[in-house]
């Protein structure tokens with residue numbers, strides 16, 4: 001009983017000594033690129049343990065070392081000082097170290113100024129303060145966090161048409177029944193490289209698009225900024241039912257044809 005009580009005291013002393021006074025938060029934790037601002041907040045978690053805060057720094061890693069992006073300090077004019085002047089041009093920061101209760105540092109990059117992927121690095125916060133009994137300076141830093149993102153595809157090219165056996169794409173969109181051709185579409189697939197481009201078709205007598213049963217041939221995903229791109233090719237034999245058939249290629253879809261965030265169409269008809 002006594003022993004357990006002693007252990008509990010020792011444990012809580014240990015916890016106090018290592019208590020974290022600063023935290024870092026990304027809001028939201030996963031940024032939807034193009035839709036969310038990128039916001040990072042450094043704030044004090046246990047203000048009662050501190051008498052004063054002298055500075056808070058926000059750092060991010062370039063190559064191997066962390067470098068200060070912006071800081072707020074007691075005794076500098078203005079209190080907020082930018083170190084990363086490139087980021088200063090497209091971001092904003094607010095903060096104060098007036099008291100441990102209110103001290104914080106907030107960086108905001110508005111959605112259309114976020115650079116992807118280069119802004120999605122590791123970030124951490126540092127602080128210097130003095131303990132509440134006034135006798136010890138407290139230097140602390142958070143663990144680094146990685147700000148993650150998702151990007152939805154928006155760009156996909158018009159499907160290209162190539163008659164089987166020919167060497168070049170054809171601008172023609174009317175062919176005899178029995179013609180076999182390939183349709184090829186190239187475009188963004190989003191930030192996850194396992195994503196693909198899919199195909200749907202709608203014949204003249206059909207109410208809506210349905211997925212084509214053909215298995216597309218996909219190129220490797222290649223990175224392009226925040227996203228990956230691919231091309232996708234299907235082979236189609238024109239039948240007598242294809243008097244006027246609309247084809248679509250899309251990515252970023254929810255599963256139903258025509259729900260893609262990137263989508264393009266081609267109309268093929270039969271002649272004769």
Ligand SMILES: *[C@@H]1O[C@H](CO)[C@@H](O)[C@H](O)[C@H]1NC(C)=O
Nearest residue numbers: 061062063064065120121122
């Ligand atoms: C940041 O640091 C991590 C871990 O140290 C490293 O894997 C990553 O490549 C660094 N990021 C950049 C952009 O240098």
Ligand SMILES: *[C@@H]1O[C@H](CO)[C@@H](O)[C@H](O)[C@H]1NC(C)=O
Nearest residue numbers: 017049131132133134135136
């Ligand atoms: C002051 O507080 C810190 C923890 O906040 C503690 O480690 C230190 O021993 C205290 N010093 C005195 C003189 O009480």
Ligand SMILES: *[C@@H]1O[C@H](CO)[C@@H](O)[C@H](O)[C@H]1NC(C)=O
Nearest residue numbers: 169170171172173174175271
């Ligand atoms: C387009 O189709 C017409 C006949 O329908 C043909 O004469 C012409 O060569 C075709 N052009 C191409 C580029 O395939």
Ligand SMILES: *[C@@H]1O[C@H](CO)[C@@H](O)[C@H](O)[C@H]1NC(C)=O
Nearest residue numbers: 178180214234235236237238
């Ligand atoms: C198209 O027709 C050819 C023979 O006419 C057949 O070998 C091929 O499998 C067909 N392709 C598709 C996608 O139906």
Ligand SMILES: *[C@@H]1O[C@H](CO)[C@@H](O)[C@H](O)[C@H]1NC(C)=O
Nearest residue numbers: 158173246264265266267268
């Ligand atoms: C395909 O046909 C539809 C009419 O059903 C038309 O609105 C659309 O512009 C056509 N698209 C192309 C790419 O020709």
